[in-house]
Amino acid sequence: MSLADLEADRATWRRIAEFALPGAAIGVAFLTPVAYWSRLPEPLASHWGVSGAPDASAPRLVDLLVIGFVTVTIALGPILAARAPMPRSMARLLVGTAWAGSATFATLRVLTVRANLDVPSWQQASEVTGLTMLAVLGIATVAAVFGVLLAGDRPDHQRSTYSVDAATVKPGEAVVWVSGTSSRLGALVASVLVLVAGLGAWLLPGQGRIIFVAAILMAALAMTVMGQCRVTVGPRGMTVRLGWLGWPRLSVPIAQVTDVRVEDIDPMSYGGWGVRSVPGATGVIIRAGEGIRVERTTGRALVVAVDDAAVGAGVLLAHVAVARKEA
Template sequence: MSPVRRRALVVTLPFALAWAVVLAVFTGLRDRLPDPLATHFGPGGEADGFTGPGAFLSVASAVLIGSGLLIALGVLRTRTALRAQRPVVAIGYGTAGLLGYAFASVLFANADAVRASRVSEPVWQLGVAFGVACATGALGWLIAGRDTAPEDDPEGSAAPARLPLADGEVATWTRTVGSPVLLFGGVVAVLVGAVLAAVGPGVQAWLIVIGLISAAPARCRVTVDRRGLTVAPWFAPWPRKRIPLARIERATSGAANALSLGGWGYRITGRGSALVFRSGDALFLRLATGREFAVTVDDAATAAALLNALIERERGTSEQRG
């Protein structure tokens, strides 16, 4: 088995095991389950949402298998070692543990119920579910650290270049970059939250909030000028990320995989932070603090060359003043 496929297997394993557990529990309890099942519970643990057994199993299978396949596809597209993607692996394991326990606990709660409306789910089950998520997430973190495959070095893939700028010459580089993943995920979260809010009381308003937060930065404008690097939503000047020239040591460019940077959106990585819109061309900044900031954007080589030229000019001006 190739190293890439082995890493993909490691990432998808918890989702496959969680699905197998849910399927086994469903099969074992099938004759003891009411129709429909109680599948949503209010703040007091009382049932307030119901689904047929077949539909429940279909949704659980689609969520678990689909999540595993999505992560596997991302891993197969990169040679980056899992230890460089520890946050993604840990979140994947934690998510699989959380979902697997939640689906299984719903089935056990419904077992032997005469009517689904009388089913209840104790609030402490939520704490247990998060405990399982933390335990499986920690397991994923440990497993990822054992991968010794060579890491990609996107920052070293292109030597720091400089655009020739005459004294006093003004130059600006700007590109708009979009993320179908962030947009799709945000829209889906908003729609699901809206549907749930319509069918059940006190429901997942937090899904709508998460969806809006995800969709807001789905399309941004990246600008390099005498002020440094600025990333802001295309429709508004705020919220924005700005890094002045004085904080940048050098800029490089190279290819990067979204998962190798921690996933889509604003990510905190082992090296620093990143704004990830998609896989592909990326701009890497080495900051004065020793940390790194990355943003995925087309024509990153030109942006890096202009930044290096502006940094060199800025330092030359500072030395003359000194």
């Protein structure tokens, strides 16, 4: 077997190992409460205060679904890292975050079940102290380090960008370019979440119904807000407004712009859709395809998926050139 074959085998085993802890955490999140279902109170203690005593409860089914859903979501990091070419730093961030989150929620799941085991009511659940939570933080930190190290040999793919020519803008001209984009996926997911909220309101009992419906409706609202954006480029720089109300808003003043390029955006390389914070950049990722990438003096780029990105980038480059001449 050649050295190249050995390296390939090693990389394959490391990719498999990246799924070990996230997969185990999903199993713990769902199977642990099910295994002790009859020995848990209804509802069970779901939150503990600073004193260490339980101060809130949730129906067993709601607790199972919420913790399980969050664990599955966080555990997707290795899948996202394998889904699309991306910088190695981004892949390490995704895998490290997945390992840290998986360790956290698996440990919290075990602690929650143990604290509620064989008690007649949730108020009598065992204490969860600050020292215990520090231990959870320590476990998560160690897990994050292992995840980052495992992903350290991933390929270092640079994001695909290309330059454009500056538009023609004369000094004193206030040329403004406005464009936007929207995602059908965001609207579809928001609609499905509203249906899920209605189903939960019908099937779940009292307090559990309120918690579940509120959480799902907040997620639907977030999907609606993050499902569309509007970009304005002018003499002052670039502004990105999200959602129907144009909020939240992100801006890059013209004085901070160092370079403007068009990027071929793959949402997976940013960890998904929405407003994403990744090493070296903040992304407004509404859809896949072309977008404007603005490099800033701060060293952190702003990337936004938008229609007619090349035109907008050209206008911004023109205003940057004019601003430099006037400075």
